[in-house]
Amino acid sequence: MPATVTASVETAERPEKRERRKEARPGELLAAALDLFVEKGFAATRAEEVAQRAGVSKGTLFLYFPSKEELFKAVVREHIAGTIKDAFGELQTFPGTSSELVHFMMHQWWERYGNTKASGISKLMMSEAGNFPELAEFYQQEVIIPGHQLIQKVIERGMASGEFRKVDVEYAVFSVLAPIMFLIMWKHSMSGCCPSGEKIEPLRYLSVQADIVAHGLRNITS
Amino acid sequence: MPATVTASVETAERPEKRERRKEARPGELLAAALDLFVEKGFAATRAEEVAQRAGVSKGTLFLYFPSKEELFKAVVREHIAGTIKDAFGELQTFPGTSSELVHFMMHQWWERYGNTKASGISKLMMSEAGNFPELAEFYQQEVIIPGHQLIQKVIERGMASGEFRKVDVEYAVFSVLAPIMFLIMWKHSMSGCCPSGEKIEPLRYLSVQADIVAHGLRNITS
Amino acid sequence: MPATVTASVETAERPEKRERRKEARPGELLAAALDLFVEKGFAATRAEEVAQRAGVSKGTLFLYFPSKEELFKAVVREHIAGTIKDAFGELQTFPGTSSELVHFMMHQWWERYGNTKASGISKLMMSEAGNFPELAEFYQQEVIIPGHQLIQKVIERGMASGEFRKVDVEYAVFSVLAPIMFLIMWKHSMSGCCPSGEKIEPLRYLSVQADIVAHGLRNITS
Amino acid sequence: MPATVTASVETAERPEKRERRKEARPGELLAAALDLFVEKGFAATRAEEVAQRAGVSKGTLFLYFPSKEELFKAVVREHIAGTIKDAFGELQTFPGTSSELVHFMMHQWWERYGNTKASGISKLMMSEAGNFPELAEFYQQEVIIPGHQLIQKVIERGMASGEFRKVDVEYAVFSVLAPIMFLIMWKHSMSGCCPSGEKIEPLRYLSVQADIVAHGLRNITS
């Protein structure tokens, strides 16, 4: 049980008075903020509560992040923007067919992001974008546009090899995006509150959607 | 005691003679509230603005609805009931192929619902369901489940005629549902706030999605 | 002891719960604000304290004045701007010589404004203008510029009649303004805190200053 | 134990050998604080900024001065002492007429003091005296009273020679003092913040005021 830790994210083990660990703080705050933003949304999350959950005082939060909006942006950068870049790398070297790549991408997306607390940010964004245009703009730049490019590349790959039909690429992107976003929205809104409501099994859902989309994109002759 | 659609709110029973004006009040408030909730979300809508738009004073609002939360519930109840049932009865008698039916259904859905203020309710439900489990439950029963059944019928029709592949019908439903819901969410959140953000042209979007989905469901041999 | 009063300014006699007297409120708030602004300055005056002294809640203050700055502006309009306009009227019809008018004007200024709580606003403005540029600008427009014009008119009258020398009118204005402002500053800063400090007797002070200034402006031949 | 001008602050006695650097600290802090207090006033000056400008950390500031208030007092004490005495010794031997002496004195005052950062202290004293009675008292003794005596001497000289009228000397002093103080106040408050505000050209201002005051004091026959 070594004393120095690279910021164990869990709520800070009893911060006996002034603690002084500059390195760890931003990570702890970011983790607390992610939890609360996902749980309550942006507007309803109080800055003080974020600080409390990170085991620091209100003032300390603003020592690291100049405003609640900047805190949110940092959460997005930390937990989402990176995810997309990672994905870019992997997809470049995928060995299989483009249909398989569609399957792979959708499942990966789910496992690495959708099935994660971080995906709550996407739900939050859809819910509150209208009230926080600046954040929406930021999210567009950091997440949506790169995400679109990623999917677009995949579809273009399939079209280039002749495996996929010639489709309106720019909008065909949504045939991959929509099912995933729908699943994320569902998970963070409908699921977990409606006893009688339909439960979606993510893996089954993804298989069916990927199958239909891949079919839908594929060339009939192939 | 017929179940009037205009939602007689509990507080206003008053069997007076011909005070038609007063009967109208809750309706006007509900309409104003719908507009604003859809436009700004629950938290960001101020009670006073609702009252103003309905042409009454703030006090009057609380005379009819004991709290903002109850107002919200009333709005959702009022505007959701019967959304699905009547509009799509005609699908049962559609003459064309099932692919065409998928196209038709998606475009109809958009024109009759998605492109309507009422679709704001769906966005709002997805956004706020977490905070109103009781409403989410209600929405499930009244909107989602009937909607699913409707789509399921269409897919089963295609499978029965051999036009569609044998797919996991229950989940294939989402291949139609997700694109529409995604479009609605997009319209009510991302659109209209991000200068650099992608604008989705609904008709182009629907054509592409319907095309891919229909393709995706179709039998290769056909 | 009639019940209806035109806003008895004194701290409001025991406001037994919700009181409801819209007409009186702004006056009471303005009076309380004047007191506190003069006593503590603009920045150091807390909105809540103003409300308290007026016998209302914090919320009520903001019901009548949208911000602390607007409250301040209202105080200026109410207590100062009017003073100047009144003075304009009287000076137009002054029967005596211009030297006498200078004496008269300076004494009037003192009695109607300088010797009043309201003059504390001028001191405040000199003290805090740098930190509240918008207020400074407002004060310039509403008080300083009209005040200058007033004095300028008087000097021009004397020059026109040949009683006064031809002087740089625009800057000669300050020979009347400076002594008065100095007295006001003195009263609100040095006086009342320095046991051993010089006390200025206002009337004696004004007589001497008016005498010297009038002499200074007068034509040697006259 | 000579009374060094660089204000040995109580906390820093430390009779170490040759730590010259440390002796300099309070002086640097005092200089930085002077700048900022003059520029922004007491309340609006942040302790951290003072420390920064002095090139030390916030903690260090509080090492030397137990509070912001004490820092302020130290600044005033440091920069006010000896302001008057040395600068105007020469007035005693002025060769010209008393009218010329008035002109000379006012212009000197401006150039040697008013047009200097140090004059900010006077503005600041006028502004904040109410909150620091002890300092106001100090300022009275050190600055105001000697200043008065100086001016009084000049006026008496003119009266003795018959050049000036017999006036109430004690109060006639203000006819010289007020214009200068007014100019200093104006420079430090109204100037530099109001686009539409009147700008005073110091030299033109001083000429006009000195002219009027000298005229005002002069014997008509002369």
Next chain:
DNA sequence: AATGAATGAGTATTCATTCAT
């Protein structure tokens, strides 16, 4: 039934001051 004046709890952000290192 209707009003609208009044309330006060609630929240992001700042900054003098402390104190472990």
Next chain:
DNA sequence: AATGAATGAATACTCATTCAT
């Protein structure tokens, strides 16, 4: 002696809700 991370009290302004009329 010096640091700078941490604190928390302080403050303008908002808005759902109440209630006297």
